[in-house]
Amino acid sequence: MIDYEHDISAIDAALLRHGMASIHLLRAGDQAALVDCGTGHSLANVKAALAHKGIAAEQLRYIILTHVHLDHASGAGAAMRAFPDAQLVVHPRGARHMIDPSKLIAGATEVYGRQAMDDMYGDILPVDAARVIETHDGYVLDFNGRALEFIDTPGHAKHHHCIWDARSRGWFSGDTFGLAYPECTVDGRAFIFPTTSPVQFDPVAMRASVERLLSRQPEAMFLTHYGKVTGVPALGRALLSRIDAHVAIARAAASAGDGRKQALLAALTAYLMDELRAHGSPLARDEAMAVWGLDIELNAQGLEVWLDTAKA
Numbered sequence: 283m284i285d286y287e288h289d290i291s292a293i294d295a296a297l298l299r300h301g302m303a304s305i306h307l308l309r310a311g312d313q314a315a316l317v318d319c320g321t322g323h324s325l326a327n328v329k330a331a332l333a334h335k336g337i338a339a340e341q342l343r344y345i346i347l348t349h350v351h352l353d354h355a356s357g358a359g360a361a362m363r364a365f366p367d368a369q370l371v372v373h374p375r376g377a378r379h380m381i382d383p384s385k386l387i388a389g390a391t392e393v394y395g396r397q398a399m400d401d402m403y404g405d406i407l408p409v410d411a412a413r414v415i416e417t418h419d420g421y422v423l424d425f426n427g428r429a430l431e432f433i434d435t436p437g438h439a440k441h442h443h444c445i446w447d448a449r450s451r452g453w454f455s456g457d458t459f460g461l462a463y464p465e466c467t468v469d470g471r472a473f474i475f476p477t478t479s480p481v482q483f484d485p486v487a488m489r490a491s492v493e494r495l496l497s498r499q500p501e502a503m504f505l506t507h508y509g510k511v512t513g514v515p516a517l518g519r520a521l522l523s524r525i526d527a528h529v530a531i532a533r534a535a536a537s538a539g540d541g542r543k544q545a546l547l548a549a550l551t552a553y554l555m556d557e558l559r560a561h562g563s564p565l566a567r568d569e570a571m572a573v574w575g576l577d578i579e580l581n582a583q584g585l586e587v588w589l590d591t592a593k594a
């Protein structure tokens with residue numbers, strides 16, 4: 283667990299490797315909230331973190347999901363059983379998938395296969411509809427006097443919102459403000475790139491959402507992948523240019539026929555390695571691939587879906 287200022291901590295979600303996905307813990311007086319809850323395998327780390335801080339299960343009042351992709355939300359049903367006084371706060375497009383996760387499970391099983399689903403996510407349990415709060419753009423949650431404002435942020439997913447915490451002047455950005463893994467940080471400067479994973483990547487919407495987050499002049503971003511990053515204006519510029527680069531790489535690969543997927547993987551890898559070198563990182567290619575190989579695979583898949591469905 284990493285403790286930041288303003289009663290915010292990052293708990294590791296135990297997704298595949300340490301440092302891949304985080305769950306943020308917030309406190310307001312004697313109450314606690316989670317932003318994202320990871321998978322069915324994440325609950326042990328959450329319970330240990332709460333015990334370490336002396337927070338009882340009944341004090342955990344809100345489980346806030348940035349969106350309902352499985353690395354963020356598949357543990358929601360299990361967590362809601364573990365925290366009997368919690369309410370689930372979710373985007374209106376995601377709520378029904380938490381109440382009845384069967385479609386979510388079927389879709390992801392198609393992508394990953396059964397065994398990998400169990401290994402990565404564990405049991406995905408339904409959430410009682412009576413305990414679900416659906417947000418809307420501009421919705422403000424009064425978290426024991428600590429105002430949390432939700433804005434609709436499509437681009438990574440249509441069921442994605444980001445959460446503004448005025449106290450830290452930070453956004454809990456889920457996957458809208460990209461990925462920045464600790465291994466790629468150089469002298470305190472994070473290395474950020476977008477996630478274009480299937481099936482709702484929309485670069486125009488993503489750009490607009492990122493601009494909207496930046497317009498609040500945040501002091502920090504709390505990314506699910508991974509934790510707090512600062513120096514937000516520079517990160518924003520890098521992220522916007524890398525969204526554009528992903529789109530350009532997809533367009534260039536569009537005519538590659540059967541070789542399209544391979545062309546995308548090769549071009550994305552070469553591009554990100556070049557950018558990482560320019561950032562000053564000494565990571566070798568195989569070290570970098572150990573960190574973001576899965577993201578490159580998912581980004582390539584998502585760009586293929588975008589090419590096939592959108593006005594690319």
Ligand SMILES: [Zn+2]
Nearest residue numbers: 351353457506
């Ligand atoms: Zn994610």
